[in-house]
Amino acid sequence: MFMRFVDEFRDGGKARALAAKISALCEPGRQYKLMEVCGGHTHTIYKHGLEDYLPEQITMVHGPGCPVCVIPMGRIDDAMALAAEPDVIMTSFGDMMRVPGSNGSFFDAKARGTDIRMVYSPLDSLKIARQNPGRRVVFMAIGFETTAPSTAMTLLRAAQAGIGNFSVFCNHVTIVPAIKAILDSPDLRLDGFIGPGHVSAVIGCRPYEFIARDYGKPVVVAGFEPLDLLQSIYLLMAQLRGGESKVANQYSRVVPWDGNATALKVIGQTMELRPYFEWRGLGFISHSALKVRAEYSGYDAELLFGVPGVRVADPKACQCGEVLKGVLKPWECKIFGTACTPESPIGTCMVSQEGACAAYYNYGRIRRTRVKEASRS
Amino acid sequence: MTGVREDLVLERIDRTRRARARVREDRITMSHGAGGKATHSLIEAVFLDAFDNPLLAPLEDGARLQVGRSRLGFTTDSYVVSPLFFPGGNIGDLAVNGTVNDLAMTGATPLYLSAGFILEEGFPVESLTKITASMARAARQAGVRIVTGDTKVVQRGKADGCYINTAGVGLIAAGLDLGVARARPGDAIIVSGPIGDHGITIMLARGELDLEADVTSDTAPLNGLVGSLLGVTTGVRALRDVTRGGVATILNEIARAADVGVLVSEEAIPVRDPVRGAAELLGIDPMYVACEGQMVVVVDGAVADVALGALRAHQAGAQATIIGHVTAGPKGIVSLRTSFGGTRIVDLLVGDPLPRIC
Numbered sequence: 001m002f003m004r005f006v007d008e009f010r011d012g013g014k015a016r017a018l019a020a021k022i023s024a025l026c027e028p029g030r031q032y033k034l035m036e037v038c039g040g041h042t043h044t045i046y047k048h049g050l051e052d053y054l055p056e057q058i059t060m061v062h063g064p065g066c067p068v069c070v071i072p073m074g075r076i077d078d079a080m081a082l083a084a085e086p087d088v089i090m091t092s093f094g095d096m097m098r099v100p101g102s103n104g105s106f107f108d109a110k111a112r113g114t115d116i117r118m119v120y121s122p123l124d125s126l127k128i129a130r131q132n133p134g135r136r137v138v139f140m141a142i143g144f145e146t147t148a149p150s151t152a153m154t155l156l157r158a159a160q161a162g163i164g165n166f167s168v169f170c171n172h173v174t175i176v177p178a179i180k181a182i183l184d185s186p187d188l189r190l191d192g193f194i195g196p197g198h199v200s201a202v203i204g205c206r207p208y209e210f211i212a213r214d215y216g217k218p219v220v221v222a223g224f225e226p227l228d229l230l231q232s233i234y235l236l237m238a239q240l241r242g243g244e245s246k247v248a249n250q251y252s253r254v255v256p257w258d259g260n261a262t263a264l265k266v267i268g269q270t271m272e273l274r275p276y277f278e279w280r281g282l283g284f285i286s287h288s289a290l291k292v293r294a295e296y297s298g299y300d301a302e303l304l305f306g307v308p309g310v311r312v313a314d315p316k317a318c319q320c321g322e323v324l325k326g327v328l329k330p331w332e333c334k335i336f337g338t339a340c341t342p343e344s345p346i347g348t349c350m351v352s353q354e355g356a357c358a359a360y361y362n363y364g365r366i367r368r369t370r371v372k373e374a375s376r377s
Numbered sequence: 378m379t380g381v382r383e384d385l386v387l388e389r390i391d392r393t394r395r396a397r398a399r400v401r402e403d404r405i406t407m408s409h410g411a412g413g414k415a416t417h418s419l420i421e422a423v424f425l426d427a428f429d430n431p432l433l434a435p436l437e438d439g440a441r442l443q444v445g446r447s448r449l450g451f452t453t454d455s456y457v458v459s460p461l462f463f464p465g466g467n468i469g470d471l472a473v474n475g476t477v478n479d480l481a482m483t484g485a486t487p488l489y490l491s492a493g494f495i496l497e498e499g500f501p502v503e504s505l506t507k508i509t510a511s512m513a514r515a516a517r518q519a520g521v522r523i524v525t526g527d528t529k530v531v532q533r534g535k536a537d538g539c540y541i542n543t544a545g546v547g548l549i550a551a552g553l554d555l556g557v558a559r560a561r562p563g564d565a566i567i568v569s570g571p572i573g574d575h576g577i578t579i580m581l582a583r584g585e586l587d588l589e590a591d592v593t594s595d596t597a598p599l600n601g602l603v604g605s606l607l608g609v610t611t612g613v614r615a616l617r618d619v620t621r622g623g624v625a626t627i628l629n630e631i632a633r634a635a636d637v638g639v640l641v642s643e644e645a646i647p648v649r650d651p652v653r654g655a656a657e658l659l660g661i662d663p664m665y666v667a668c669e670g671q672m673v674v675v676v677d678g679a680v681a682d683v684a685l686g687a688l689r690a691h692q693a694g695a696q697a698t699i700i701g702h703v704t705a706g707p708k709g710i711v712s713l714r715t716s717f718g719g720t721r722i723v724d725l726l727v728g729d730p731l732p733r734i735c
Contacts, residue, residue, distance in 0.1 A: 003653055012718035049719020098727070104402075107728075111404040120586060226717045331383055337390035343414045343727045344401050353660070363721040365387060366712065 009225030010048065018230045019053040025237040026057045033059050033189065034236055035326055037179060038196035039066030039354025040224050046363035048226040058233070061188075061326035062356035064178045064282065065196050067143040068095045069324060069348040069355045072278045073314060075171055076101030078307035079140050082169055083114050085305055089132060090116045091125040092140035095352045100345060102312055122154035122168070129158075129166035138301045140169045146198040148172045148271065148290060149263035155270040155296050167301040170292050173277065175199050176207050177288035181279075183215050187327050192236040194229065195221035197251045202267075204259025205247050212245040223251040270296050278311065280348055281321025320347035323356055330357040337361060391709065398422045408728025412622030412667075415728050435556055435634075438479040438618060441549060448551070450485025452476060453544035461504065461538055463582040465574075465593030469511035471669055472541040474598050477519040478618040481600040482672065484555045484607065485547030487519060493527040493542040500538050508539065519598035521545065553607065557627075557675065559614040560635035564703040565681035567674040569602060569688055570595070570696040571647040572624050576666035577655050588658065590651040597670030602693040609687040612677030619671045624700075625664040625723045627673045628711045631703070639711040641701030641723070661730045664723060678702065 026032070036042055042062045045051060051060065064070055080101050083090035090106070097106045097118060110116045115135075119125050122139045129137035141151040151168060158166045175196060182188065195208055200221045208219045218239040222232035232250045239246060249255055270293055277289030292300035301307075314320065317335045322328040330336055330349065340346040342358055349355035353362075398421035400409075408415035425433065432440045439452030456472045473490065480487040492512065496505070516523055523543075574595040581588055599618060607613060617627045624646070632639045648656075648663045656663045670693065676684040681699060688694030711723040 003650060003657075006657060007716075010715075010717045012716070015718055046721060048715045048717040049713075049721045050717070052719040107406045107408060108402060108404070111402070111406045124585070226719070329383075331386045337386065338393045341393070342724075343418070361390075362724050365390065365724075366707075366710070366720060366722050 036194040037063035046359040066354040068352035073312040152266040169301040172290040281324040318347040330360040411728040413726035438482040448549040450483035452479040469508035473515035476543040476545040480547040487547040495540040497536040558634040573663035573666035575669040595670040612680035615675040619668040623665040638704035
């Protein structure tokens with residue numbers, strides 16, 4: 001059964017043709033490292049087995065664009081403290097439920113009796129607040145510029161309707177400072193970037209121009225279907241072959257060059273940059289995260305409740321930071337797949353479906369040659 | 378340089394995965410009921426540890442018992458679905474069909490069922506009679522009788538309306554010995570029809586997603602279909618009805634129990650368009666979504682076409698499809714050839730499939 005807008009982007013014939021063109025662009029003896037910034041792309045690569053199409057000369061390096069992965073443990077502990085306040089109903093996205101803090105995950109807290117609910121949109125949290133006027137409903141907001149507009153809209157609606165028992169624990173982060181941190185990191189040599197698709201639908205392509213201009217690396221903003229990615233790799237390789245470094249937009253069916261003005265406006269209305277924010281593995285990065293604006297302070301859970309705000313060091317053995325920066329492949333981490341597994345994750349990269357470790361463990365942990373032998377037999 | 382090391386890491390992971398299961402959490406979480414890894418750990422580390430005996434150990438859908446000269450299939454299952462009524466059925470249909478199917482998967486002809494009800498104070502009697510009417514109808518359709526039962530009422534708030542437990546017994550024909558551990562390289566793997574209908578129906582019926590699709594539960598008895606299949610060939614190695622955890626979980630159980638590899642083709646797996654569409658939107662893989670009227674058949678590759686013909690000749694198996702094969706290796710691993718043309722593994726989920734953030 002053919003599904004429009006899905007199957008045309010998963011066409012094996014077109015994939016083979018693109019793969020041949022990509023191979024032809026490889027210069028003999030040169031190794032290429034391309035970073036897909038976004039965890040959604042990492043997921044696509046492993047879920048569809050895209051690496052089967054790439055020549056050995058090309059290595060995909062997984063970037064930091066996984067919302068759950070970059071949340072530091074201290075913020076999880078803060079969220080737990082909020083959830084334990086009297087009358088609070090804590091709400092967040094499903095992906096957050098298994099992320100470990102110092103004292104277990106949301107799932108564990110839920111089993112201990114804390115009222116934590118999974119929502120599909122912050123508007124669902126607002127609905128819960130309306131339905132439970134005697135309770136205080138907190139939405140744990142996470143994600144890059146992709147999810148920030150929906151948090152912003154919810155803040156606006158809450159203010160409009162005068163809903164007083166709703167607040168946001170804001171953990172939104174911005175992608176560009178993280179990319180810059182990686183570019184400035186001494187331990188990694190990258191040849192080009194696959195730019196995040198959904199983030200760019202909001203911020204557009206211009207914010208990446210410094211990567212091409214100042215660092216001389218090509219960027220191709222890509223869609224999330226496997227052919228989107230393969231085509232973007234081809235476009236990157238073509239630039240590299242031609243000695244170019246430009247920002248290109250492969251995902252023009254969704255991403256306007258200048259982004260989404262309305263979405264940017266509502267973010268600006270309700271949130272502002274924090275002076276600095278801690279990222280898991282990457283440390284403190286200045287102007288890299290958003291907080292609720294003073295005008296909406298009545299909806300800022302951090303102010304309403306006062307969170308502990310204690311910085312908690314990652315477990316010693318955890319190498320999520322190196323994985324998030326692309327310095328280590330998931331399986332190169334010392335505890336990958338033994339102490340740290342999807343059923344008992346130590347690091348965040350093993351929790352989210354978009355985390356590089358979870359994607360590799362769940363989909364990519366494969367001896368490709370052995371499977372090929374098996375399919376011939 | 379990395380090729381060698383990655384291989385060593387994969388071997389280390391395989392060793393870890395073969396280690397004895399244990400429950401790390403100090404309390405039960407929702408993941409323990411989802412049918413994935415957490416459920417498996419709970420069953421092996423708590424229940425199997427306490428009750429261990431050779432009849433329980435294979436952890437099939439039901440036990441096979443020798444009683445005098447007869448062989449019985451015996452199984453039990455509890456139903457806690459929410460909402461109680463959904464497009465295509467209700468908890469009553471599920472409670473009968475689910476247990477009938479578990480019996481059918483042991484190769485038994487289902488005969489008698491028990492029904493235990495846990496009712497919440499305040500539950501409407503009208504709803505209860507609707508449920509029991511559905512159970513009676515489902516029992517007639519499957520050719521079984523509900524011959525014993527139990528009722529308990531708990532205080533308001535201590536249960537969610539109505540929970541049902543059913544148990545069942547049936548007779549297994551002489552010489553029939555089914556089990557996933559019997560799978561061997563070269564066997565074909567068949568699924569009896571489109572997957573994921575029930576799970577997606579329930580997710581949408583909960584009304585939390587503001588999403589509508591033309592999809593109904595596939596709840597149905599499979600004993601007729603199993604009868605037709607077993608009537609034409611002795612090459613059937615194992616039957617599994619697809620419930621929580623979906624087809625992916627069953628394939629993993631085959632690979633693990635028989636110490637073989639399983640290779641399936643994504644393109645071959647039948648999924649209805651509305652189910653596929655909803656799953657795409659939610660970022661959920663239909664291979665992990667529950668069914669209530671589909672089964673996976675492991676059959677000797679030499680008679681795969683005969684088995685497929687028998688299934689397709691029956692109304693309940695009209696869309697049966699061969700989705701893959703059992704391979705000699707990689708042992709314990711389920712591999713999938715994606716429609717895109719790549720390869721990946723299909724692992725057990727930890728708990729329920731969680732929707733993605735963006």
